[in-house]
Amino acid sequence: MNFQNRVPCGSLRPVDAGRMVQAAGWVDALRDHGEVIFAHLRDRSGIVQVVFDWNRAPRLRETARGLKEEFCVAVAGTVVERMPGTENPSLETGDVEIIATDLTVLNPAKTLPFLISEKGMTAGVELAGPGAVAEDLRLQYRYLDLRRPSMQDHFIKRHRIVKRVRDFLDERGFLEIETPVLTKSTPEGARDYLVPSRVHPGHFYALPQSPQLFKQLLMISGFERYFQIVRCFRDEDLRPNRQPEFTQIDLEASFIDEEFIYELMEELTVRMFAVGGIELPRPFPRMTYREAMDTTGSDRPDLRFGLRFVEATDIFRNTNYAIFQKIIQAGGCVKGINVKGQSDVLSKNVLQNEYAKQIVPSLGGKGMTWMRVAGGNLESNIVQFFSEAERQEILRRFEAEEGDVLMLIADPSYAVVTSVLGKLRLHVAERLGLIPSNTYCPLWVTEFPLFEPTEDWVTSCHHPFTAPDRVDFDPRNRDELLSLRSRAYDLVMNGEELGGGSIRIHDKKVQHKVFEALGLTPEDIAGKFGFFVQALEYGAPPHGGIALGLDRVTAMILGTASIRDVIAFPKNRSAYCPLTQAPAPVTRQQLAELGLLNLGGETVLPGMEKEGDIIDTLSWVSRIGVVESERSAIHAAVRQAERLAEKIQAIPGDGEPLFAVIDITQPPRPGTEARISPFVQSGELLKNAPALKGDYFKVANILE
Numbered sequence: 001m002n003f004q005n006r007v008p009c010g011s012l013r014p015v016d017a018g019r020m021v022q023a024a025g026w027v028d029a030l031r032d033h034g035e036v037i038f039a040h041l042r043d044r045s046g047i048v049q050v051v052f053d054w055n056r057a058p059r060l061r062e063t064a065r066g067l068k069e070e071f072c073v074a075v076a077g078t079v080v081e082r083m084p085g086t087e088n089p090s091l092e093t094g095d096v097e098i099i100a101t102d103l104t105v106l107n108p109a110k111t112l113p114f115l116i117s118e119k120g121m122t123a124g125v126e127l128a129g130p131g132a133v134a135e136d137l138r139l140q141y142r143y144l145d146l147r148r149p150s151m152q153d154h155f156i157k158r159h160r161i162v163k164r165v166r167d168f169l170d171e172r173g174f175l176e177i178e179t180p181v182l183t184k185s186t187p188e189g190a191r192d193y194l195v196p197s198r199v200h201p202g203h204f205y206a207l208p209q210s211p212q213l214f215k216q217l218l219m220i221s222g223f224e225r226y227f228q229i230v231r232c233f234r235d236e237d238l239r240p241n242r243q244p245e246f247t248q249i250d251l252e253a254s255f256i257d258e259e260f261i262y263e264l265m266e267e268l269t270v271r272m273f274a275v276g277g278i279e280l281p282r283p284f285p286r287m288t289y290r291e292a293m294d295t296t297g298s299d300r301p302d303l304r305f306g307l308r309f310v311e312a313t314d315i316f317r318n319t320n321y322a323i324f325q326k327i328i329q330a331g332g333c334v335k336g337i338n339v340k341g342q343s344d345v346l347s348k349n350v351l352q353n354e355y356a357k358q359i360v361p362s363l364g365g366k367g368m369t370w371m372r373v374a375g376g377n378l379e380s381n382i383v384q385f386f387s388e389a390e391r392q393e394i395l396r397r398f399e400a401e402e403g404d405v406l407m408l409i410a411d412p413s414y415a416v417v418t419s420v421l422g423k424l425r426l427h428v429a430e431r432l433g434l435i436p437s438n439t440y441c442p443l444w445v446t447e448f449p450l451f452e453p454t455e456d457w458v459t460s461c462h463h464p465f466t467a468p469d470r471v472d473f474d475p476r477n478r479d480e481l482l483s484l485r486s487r488a489y490d491l492v493m494n495g496e497e498l499g500g501g502s503i504r505i506h507d508k509k510v511q512h513k514v515f516e517a518l519g520l521t522p523e524d525i526a527g528k529f530g531f532f533v534q535a536l537e538y539g540a541p542p543h544g545g546i547a548l549g550l551d552r553v554t555a556m557i558l559g560t561a562s563i564r565d566v567i568a569f570p571k572n573r574s575a576y577c578p579l580t581q582a583p584a585p586v587t588r589q590q591l592a593e594l595g596l597l598n599l600g601g602e603t604v605l606p607g608m609e610k611e612g613d614i615i616d617t618l619s620w621v622s623r624i625g626v627v628e629s630e631r632s633a634i635h636a637a638v639r640q641a642e643r644l645a646e647k648i649q650a651i652p653g654d655g656e657p658l659f660a661v662i663d664i665t666q667p668p669r670p671g672t673e674a675r676i677s678p679f680v681q682s683g684e685l686l687k688n689a690p691a692l693k694g695d696y697f698k699v700a701n702i703l704e
C-alpha cells in the first residue's frame with residue numbers, strides 16, 4: 001500500500017460515495033456478524049466504519065477474522081453511503097462506510113490492559129472513557145491511553161493554545177529566547193532539584209524553579225521583550241494538582257508598568273480561552289490583596305458566586321454577649337456571610353450540629369454563630385443575648401431578608417476569621433450548588449504584601465526581586481517590613497491562581513536592602529546572587545513581567561479534572577512515573593563517578609594506606625565518607641558490634657548463627673486494601689534481602 005494516497009479516516013462524507021480509497025490506522029472496535037465483520041478504523045482525524053464482507057472479498061476472510069483491537073492496519077475499498085437506519089450519529093463519518101477490497105495488518109497488538117475505544121459501534125452507545133480506568137494503569141501504558149480521541153483532542157487544543165500564545169506575543173514584539181536548564185538556584189519558594197556535576201565533583205547544578213534571573217538579565221541585555229514556553233522544576237510536597245515539572249508562559253518587558261502587563265495579559269488570556277470557545281469579558285476586574293482577604297478570606301477569590309464577607313465587629317463593640325465582648329476587647333473581629341434564601345436547607349440542626357460543632361472546628365475555627373431570618377426576626381440559639389439595636393443593625397448590614405441564613409465567625413485573630421470564613425464560604429457554595437458551571441471570572445489581585453512573617457523573621461511573599469511600593473524602609477524593622485506592599489500582581493480565575501508576576505527592582509541599592517531585610521549577609525548575597533547584583537550595576541532598565549502556568553490554564557480551558565490530563569507524560573500523585581519507573585535507583589558506580597559516595601573528598605575518605613584505623617577502613621570499604629564529628633559515635637557503635645560478635649563466638653556449638661524459615665502470611669489490616677508497590681514489582685524493595693521466598697523476606701525465627 002502506498003501511504004501517500006491515504007485518506008484521513010475522519011474526513012469521509014456522503015459526497016465521497018463511490019470513491020476508491022486507502023486508509024490506515026488502528027482497529028478501534030470490531031463486530032463479528034459471521035458473514036460480515038464490521039470494524040471501526042481510527043486515525044488521528046477520526047473513525048470510519050470498514051466492512052469486510054466474504055461475499056464481496058472472500059480472500060480477506062482469514063486476515064479479517066484475525067483482527068483484534070488496536071492492530072495497526074491498512075485497508076483499501078470503496079466508500080458507500082450506509083443503508084438507511086444503520087447510520088451512526090456519534091461518528092462524524094457515520095453516514096458512510098468503506099467496503100474493503102484489501103486489508104494489510106501492519107502490526108498486531110497484544111491484549112490490551114484496558115479498553116481504549118470511546119465510540120460505540122451502534123448509534124447512541126457511548127463507552128466509559130479514561131475516567132473508568134485506574135490512573136496509574138493509564139500512566140503505565142500512557143502511549144495507549146493517549147490513543148483515545150478524547151486525549152488526543154486535549155493535545156491538539158494544547159497545541160493550538162500554545163500557537164496562539166506564540167503568534168500573539170510575536171505580534172507584540174516579544175522574542176522567544178531559551179534560558180539554561182542546568183543552572184543555579186532561583187528562589188521561588190520551593191526546594192531545588194539538584195544535578196550533580198561529574199566534572200566538578202561535589203558541585204551541583206539546580207534545575208530552574210523559574211527563569212526569573214535569566215529573564216531579568218535579558219532585559220539588562222537590551223532585548224526589551226522576552227518570552228518563553230518553559231519547563232520549570234519545583235521539589236514541593238505532594239499536592240493533588242501539582243507536578244514536579246510544569247510549563248510556564250514566562251515573559252518580561254522593559255520600560256513598562258503594571259498597566260502594560262494587565263492589557264497584554266488580558267488580551268492573551270482572552271485569546272487562549274477562545275480556543276475552548278470561552279468568551280471572557282474585558283477589562284478584568286481588579287482587587288487589592290487586602291480587599292480580597294477582607295471580603296473572601298482568600299488571595300485568589302472565586303467570584304463566580306457571592307457570599308462576600310460582611311464586617312460586623314463594630315456592631316458588637318458594646319455588646320453584652322460575653323463571647324463577642326471578649327474577642328473584640330482582645331483586638332479580634334467578627335465577620336459573616338449571608339447565605340440568601342437557604343433557611344430551608346440550612347435547618348437549625350444542620351447549622352448547630354454540623355456546621356458549628358463539626359465543620360467549622362475542622363476548618364480551624366473555635367465555633368460559629370448562626371442566625372436565620374424568620375417572620376421578620378432573627379432566630380438562633382444566642383439571639384436573645386443581642387440588644388434590639390444590634391439585631392436591627394445585623395439585619396441592615398447583612399441585607400438580610402426572609403429565609404436568609406447568616407453565618408458569623410469571631411476570633412481574636414484576623415487571620416483565623418478570614419481563613420475559616422473563607423473556607424466556610426467555599427464549603428457552603430459547593431454544598432448548596434451555588435457555583436455556576438461554564439462561568440469564568442477572571443480577576444487581578446494587586447498590592448500584595450512584600451513580606452510575610454515567618455516564625456523568627458520575614459520572607460518574600462513573591463520572590464526577592466519584586467519591587468516594593470516604597471524604598472525608604474528600615475530593613476531591620478520587622479513591623480515596618482510587614483507593612484510594605486509590593487508591585488506584584490496575580491491573575492486569578494474561578495478561585496485558582498493562573499499566574500503572577502511583578503515590576504522588579506532595577507536599582508542595586510534597593511535590591512541590597514531587600515536582601516538585607518531577608519537576613520542575607522553580604523557573603524550570602526555574593527554567593528547566591530553575586531552575578532545578578534553585579535549586572536544591576538550596568539544600566540539595568542526598569543522592567544517587569546509575569547508567568548502563567550500553561551498546564552493549569554489548559555486544564556481550565558478544556559475543563560479536565562486534573563492537569564495530568566493535559567500533560568502527555570505526567571508523574572502520578574506521588575511524583576512517580578509508572579511508565580518509566582522514575583525516579584529509580586542508580587548503580588554505585590554511577591554514584592561514585594559523580595563523587596556522591598565520597599562527599600568530602602580525600603580528607604574524609606582515606607585510602608588503603610590509612611588501614612590502621614577501623615573507621616577509616618570501614619569508610620574505605622563501604623565508600624561512604626565519614627566526617628570528623630561522627631567518628632566518636634561510630635567508634636562506639638563499632639565497639640558494641642565487636643562485643644556482640646565476641647559474645648556470639650563464646651556460644652558453644654559450631655559458631656554459625658541459626659536461621660529458620662517460617663511461614664509468613666500478610667493479611668491486609670481490616671479496613672485496608674492490599675496494594676502492591678511498584679518497588680515490589682521491579683524487585684527493588686527486596687533487593688537487599690539475604691534470602692527470599694516468593695515475594696517475602698525470610699527472617700530468622702528469633703525475630704518472630
Ligand code: ASP
Nearest residue numbers: 210212501502545546547
Ligand atoms: N518567576 C515568577 C514565578 O515563577 C513569575 C514572575 O515573577 O514573572 O512565579
